[in-house]
Every structure is written in C-alpha cells, then in structure tokens.
Amino acid sequence: MAGRTSGGTHHVVVVALENVLALDIGIPWQVFGSWRDSPYTLTVCAQRPGPVPMHGGPALSVAHGLDALASADTVIVPGYLEPDAPGAEVTTALAGAAARGTRMASICTGAFALAAAGLLDGRRATTHWLYAQALARQYPRVTVVPDDLYIDEGQVLTSGGVSSGLDLCLHLIRRDHGPRLANEQARLLVAAPYRTGGQAPFMDLPVRPTPSDSPALYEWALRNLHQPLTVDQLARQAGVSRRTLIRRFHTDTGLPPMRWLLDARLARARELLESGDLTVEAVARHCGLGTPANFRTLFKAHVGVPPRTYRETFNSAAVKGC
Structure with a gap:
C-alpha cells in the first residue's frame, strides 16, 4: 500500500x-x-x-x-x-x-x-x-x-x-x-x-422513449399518472390482452408496465419538486404515489434523498410541508 x-x-x-x-x-x-x-x-x-x-x-x-x-x-x-x-x-x-x-x-x-x-x-x-x-x-x-x-x-x-x-x-x-x-x-x-x-439525486430519471407505432397508450398513461393505474386498465386502454400489453412494454421500454409507471411518476415528482411550490402531499397526489409517507419512502429509495432534501437542492423556493 x-x-x-x-x-x-x-x-x-x-x-x-x-x-x-x-x-x-x-x-x-x-x-x-x-x-x-x-x-x-x-x-x-x-x-x-x-x-x-x-x-x-x-x-x-x-x-x-x-x-x-x-x-x-x-x-x-x-x-x-x-x-x-x-x-x-x-x-x-x-x-x-x-x-x-x-x-x-x-x-x-x-x-x-x-x-x-x-x-x-x-x-x-x-x-x-x-x-x-x-x-x-x-x-x-x-x-x-x-x-x-x-x-x-x-x-x-x-x-x-x-x-x-x-x-x-x-x-x-x-x-x-x-x-x-x-x-x-x-x-x-x-x-x-x-x-x-x-x-442518484443528480442522475436523470427519464421515462423510457415511447415507440413510434403506439404512442397513444403511453401519452394517455402520462396524462393520468394521478390515477391508480393497473396493468388491466392499460390493457383495456390499448385494446389488447394483459399478456400482449406486458410483452409490448418489454419490447418498447425494456421494463414491466408497473415499473415504467413508477419511473414516470418519480420523474413527474422530480419536475414538480424542482419547479413548483406544491406540498409533498400535493406532489404525491398529482403523481399517484399514494400517501405522503409512501411517497417519501419510494422517493428516497429510488432517488437517494427525501423529497425535502431534493427540493432544497434543486429548487431555491423550498416550502414547508416537505
């Protein structure tokens, strides 16, 4: 040495x-x-x-x-x-x-x-x-x-x-x-x-690119992140079977549908924390991430820091409630 x-x-x-x-x-x-x-x-x-x-x-x-x-x-x-x-x-x-x-x-x-x-x-x-x-x-x-x-x-x-x-x-x-x-x-x-x-807090967490042949389903999902979406709901929206939907997601994004949704929800949460003044309860609600406690747990597990710390780092107008 x-x-x-x-x-x-x-x-x-x-x-x-x-x-x-x-x-x-x-x-x-x-x-x-x-x-x-x-x-x-x-x-x-x-x-x-x-x-x-x-x-x-x-x-x-x-x-x-x-x-x-x-x-x-x-x-x-x-x-x-x-x-x-x-x-x-x-x-x-x-x-x-x-x-x-x-x-x-x-x-x-x-x-x-x-x-x-x-x-x-x-x-x-x-x-x-x-x-x-x-x-x-x-x-x-x-x-x-x-x-x-x-x-x-x-x-x-x-x-x-x-x-x-x-x-x-x-x-x-x-x-x-x-x-x-x-x-x-x-x-x-x-x-x-x-x-x-x-x-991790500095890493991009992009939503995987949507495919050119079926963008409507992904756009619909991104517009409805506040809803408790399920694989069956996505399959009905796409007009395909559950198995076909799962296969399509793997082909398009390399991810299972629910993991793609989680990444999309977390990416939206980061955007809101960086640019807005919503409370953590409101961010969780807008992104479909459940209760504030559940949101904090998921956010820290995947981003590496709690929502409040993330906001203090990337948004100078940090507010109470995070």
Whole structure:
C-alpha cells in the first residue's frame, strides 16, 4: 500500500490525460497541493512533458512525464473528455505503479483509464453517472455502481462525477490522517467534510422513449399518472390482452408496465419538486404515489434523498410541508 517519501510526506501524482477536465484536475491540486504545512506533495505529469489540451481551460503546461509515477504514493487520474483507453504507454505505466503497491484513484471519467489498465477488474467502481453504462459495457469485468459518490476498494478508489472528486480526496485525507485533518481541510475549502447519499439525486430519471407505432397508450398513461393505474386498465386502454400489453412494454421500454409507471411518476415528482411550490402531499397526489409517507419512502429509495432534501437542492423556493 501507499507509503511515504523520504521527507516524510505523502507524494500524490496527478496524471493529466489529453482533454483533461479543468475542474477535475483542480480538485486534487487544491486539496493536496495548496495548504501550508501539508503532509502531501503534489506533482502533475502527462504522457510526455509539454502542453496538454485541457477541457474548460487553456492548455496545461506539464513538466513531468510518466516516469513521475515511480515516486508516487498515490496516483490520481482526473476525468477527461470523451473517455477511451488512453493508450498502451499510459496503461502500462498505471499498471506498473499499481504493481509496486501505489494507491490508485480516479475522478469522474478517469475510471476509464484505470479500467483500461486492468486495475478495476473484479472490483466495484464508479464514474460520472452519465458514463456509467459505457464503462460497464466496455469493461464487463468491472462491477459499476453508478450512484455512489466514491468507492474505496483498498488500493484502488474511484469517484463519481466532478465534485464527488472532492469527497474522494477528503476521504483519502481521512484515511491517512483521521477525521480531524480532513475536517480542517474541508472547512478551508468550504465543503462538507462528509456527504451522505450519492449521485442518484443528480442522475436523470427519464421515462423510457415511447415507440413510434403506439404512442397513444403511453401519452394517455402520462396524462393520468394521478390515477391508480393497473396493468388491466392499460390493457383495456390499448385494446389488447394483459399478456400482449406486458410483452409490448418489454419490447418498447425494456421494463414491466408497473415499473415504467413508477419511473414516470418519480420523474413527474422530480419536475414538480424542482419547479413548483406544491406540498409533498400535493406532489404525491398529482403523481399517484399514494400517501405522503409512501411517497417519501419510494422517493428516497429510488432517488437517494427525501423529497425535502431534493427540493432544497434543486429548487431555491423550498416550502414547508416537505
């Protein structure tokens, strides 16, 4: 596991891949490299020294190549635009660092680089929720958990999208030096020292696309979400048997009818919480989600936070009653 350099500090090396995301690379820079009497030293490296294109900012001038990984106690790969395997030279260097016992971490889409190096095989990992399906598809040996802020698998850690990289970096400090130092750094950064929940509140919960050959049934269902709809009602509305309806839903949406309805109800609830001032009772009623207690339970189970917390996060005009 990660050790210490001869000077007693912990050496963090950040790997800037082409089109590195400006905010992602700024997080470890700020957390580990900007405070007085830090127990960490920080180096930024790239595949080779020189200017590195950066998404969201000017080109980054990098003085070190991949040989900087040889002295790293922790390697962090920030996210990069349109992630793909970064090439054999980079993946070999990452795999070599891991083989030496270096602690490996990624922020956002940096997980794709760790996965390409084989470092996530057989492990749980996360990435930006928008890229979670792509990561799972490209690297089937990785167990992708899309809604976690970060995942600590011991030597290898991954974080979700962008700001969850801050949660990961504070977690590393907490792991190395305990909660007191992590909390002090969090206060300096005006950040929560520990966030509960995950990426789920920020993830899209879209209703699956309706098919071109039979949109009327789905449009009718969306207009009647306030009603206690059943599979039999949907079948009657479509003029088909119950079995045919279930088969049609699986073909059209990949979901059973009642799961499609639940997703539609939750998506409507999120819209109302984000943009309106309805009480939780009214939102539950408009969306057909039962009693306020039932609504809170379902919403938290599927979105990750209670309705009130969601509203406070995404609607500045939060009201009483949630």
